[in-house]
Amino acid sequence: MLAQPKTTKINKNSPFYFGEEMMDGRLTADYDNSTFHLRDAIAESKRLGRILTTEEMNAFKTY
Numbered sequence: 001m002l003a004q005p006k007t008t009k010i011n012k013n014s015p016f017y018f019g020e021e022m023m024d025g026r027l028t029a030d031y032d033n034s035t036f037h038l039r040d041a042i043a044e045s046k047r048l049g050r051i052l053t054t055e056e057m058n059a060f061k062t063y
Helices: 037-047 052-056
Strands: none
Touching: none
């Protein structure tokens, strides 16, 4: 696979266009070092039958 040079303009309709906010090539947000009790969070999600909200997930956050 050949890498495209940084000077190449990519059409906005292209699947390779990620927008102006990611000029350095990152595809994910910055990592915030948060850890969670995932087994408990998954069990709660299964019990509720849906994805946990951010507030609900914060209850499983470790500090």
